[in-house]
Amino acid sequence: MRDIRKIHDAGGHPVVALDGVSLDFARGTFTAIMGPSGSGKSTLLRCAAGLERPTEGRIVLAGVDMGGRSEKERTELRRAHVGFVFQAFNLVESLTAAQNVELPSRFAGRRIGREQVTRALAAVGLAERARHRPSQLSGGQQQRVALARALVTRPAVLFADEPTGALDTVTSREVLRMMRMLVDEEGQTTLMVTHDPVAAASADVVVFLRDGRIADRVPLDRRSGADHAAEIAARMTRLES
Numbered sequence: 001m002r003d004i005r006k007i008h009d010a011g012g013h014p015v016v017a018l019d020g021v022s023l024d025f026a027r028g029t030f031t032a033i034m035g036p037s038g039s040g041k042s043t044l045l046r047c048a049a050g051l052e053r054p055t056e057g058r059i060v061l062a063g064v065d066m067g068g069r070s071e072k073e074r075t076e077l078r079r080a081h082v083g084f085v086f087q088a089f090n091l092v093e094s095l096t097a098a099q100n101v102e103l104p105s106r107f108a109g110r111r112i113g114r115e116q117v118t119r120a121l122a123a124v125g126l127a128e129r130a131r132h133r134p135s136q137l138s139g140g141q142q143q144r145v146a147l148a149r150a151l152v153t154r155p156a157v158l159f160a161d162e163p164t165g166a167l168d169t170v171t172s173r174e175v176l177r178m179m180r181m182l183v184d185e186e187g188q189t190t191l192m193v194t195h196d197p198v199a200a201a202s203a204d205v206v207v208f209l210r211d212g213r214i215a216d217r218v219p220l221d222r223r224s225g226a227d228h229a230a231e232i233a234a235r236m237t238r239l240e241s
């Protein structure tokens with residue numbers, strides 16, 4: 001993304017959510033976006049994913065310039081190149097895990113084979129749970145089904161908005177371990193918005209926003225094996241003060 005400005009219309013008066021943001025998300029890397037409430041994190045994710053149009057600036061997603069595209073084209077581009085997970089798992093209770101993974105592609109008029117569904121569930125460690133319904137799974141397992149659903153089409157980028165926001169410490173760790181593994185083993189480019197320093201510590205790079213601008217961009221040394229959560233929390237505290 002280059003020189004992104006996004007001005008929301010809040011009931012007739014403009015709110016500058018992003019104010020000149022330029023970022024690259026290298027293929028096969030995991031970026032966490034942090035920042036105080038209202039700093040523009042979700043807006044950044046939604047613009048990068050093509051869900052919202054920036055007021056100014058340029059977004060290139062999977063090599064495709066999103067500028068000047070119709071809504072229909074943008075929807076097609078998202079379907080082809082993007083996967084989403086949110087805080088709410090948004091699974092359909094009456095369907096099995098496998099059916100939940102398959103459903104969005106079916107809605108999009110694309111048939112995906114049973115083996116693709118099986119592969120996606122296996123990639124998140126849930127091959128044995130394909131026939132379970134959401135209520136028969138833990139919160140962490142449900143979010144992993146949502147991850148499998150996001151990844152079944154092999155998207156260029158996975159966008160995650162507070163993916164561990166509804167999970168306890170233990171299950172959230174399980175989901176983060178899975179997301180990290182997908183980056184390391186499948187080269188899954190991932191962009192995650194989070195409030196949680198522990199979640200951000202799983203990333204390769206943490207971008208801190210304040211008032212719609214990049215306040216800091218901190219690469220994490222993954223080889224050191226250090227736990228970066230405390231350092232990230234300290235930076236967040238400084239940003240919020």
Ligand SMILES: Nc1ncnc2c1ncn2[C@@H]1O[C@H](COP(=O)(O)OP(=O)(O)OP(=O)(O)O)[C@@H](O)[C@H]1O
Pocket residue numbers: 008009010015016017035036037038039040041042043044
């Ligand atoms: N659809 C909208 N209409 C009007 N204003 C909006 C809209 N979406 C976001 N905003 C405003 O833009 C600014 C940035 O919002 P955004 O949701 O991107 O921040 P955030 O960092 O994700 O916040 P939080 O951590 O609270 O979720 C805020 O001032 C917010 O009130």
